Amino acid sequence: xxxxxxxxxxxxxxxxxxxxxxxxxxxxxxxxxxxxxxxxxxxxxxxxxxxxxxxxxxxxxxxxxxxxxxxxxxxxxxxxxxxxxxxxxxxxxxxxxxxxxxxxxxxxxxxxxxxxx
Numbered sequence: 001x002x003x004x005x006x007x008x009x010x011x012x013x014x015x016x017x018x019x020x021x022x023x024x025x026x027x028x029x030x031x032x033x034x035x036x037x038x039x040x041x042x043x044x045x046x047x048x049x050x051x052x053x054x055x056x057x058x059x060x061x062x063x064x065x066x067x068x069x070x071x072x073x074x075x076x077x078x079x080x081x082x083x084x085x086x087x088x089x090x091x092x093x094x095x096x097x098x099x100x101x102x103x104x105x106x107x108x109x110x111x112x113x114x115x116x117x
Contacts, residue, residue: 011051012044018053027060029070029082037064039072041083041090042098049097054090057083 016038026033036058042049049055065073072079084091 015051015053015056019056019058022053023058026058027063028057028086029059029063032060032062034060036060039064042094049094052094052097055094055098057087 019038020036023036024033025036027036037060039057039059040050041055041057044050059072063071065071068074070078070082
C-alpha cells in the first residue's frame with residue numbers, strides 16, 4: 001500500500017491522536033506529565049505497522065531525545081530492553097508485523113488492527 005506524503009502526514013497525525021487517547025499526556029517511561037512526543041517503537045521508515053498504535057508510545061522530551069542516560073534515540077538498546085520488559089505482548093506483535101512480509105489487502109490490515117486492540 002503506497003501513500004503520498006500528504007496522506008502520510010495525515011496518517012501520522014491520526015496515529016499520534018490514538019496514542020494520546022491511549023497514553024494521555026504522560027510519559028510512559030518516567031511518568032512526567034505535560035509535553036509529550038509520539039515515538040515509534042520500530043522506526044518510521046519501516047512501513048509495515050508504521051501507523052498501528054501498538055508501534056507507538058508517548059515519551060517526554062527527556063526520555064525521547066534529551067537525556068544523556070536514557071533516550072529512545074540516543075540509547076536505543078536501553079529503550080528496546082525497557083520496552084520489551086514493560087510491554088512484552090506489544091513487542092512480540094509489532095515485531096512479527098514488521099519483520100514478516102505481509103501480502104494482504106486493506107481489509108486484512110483493518111481486521112489485523114482490530115485483533116491487536
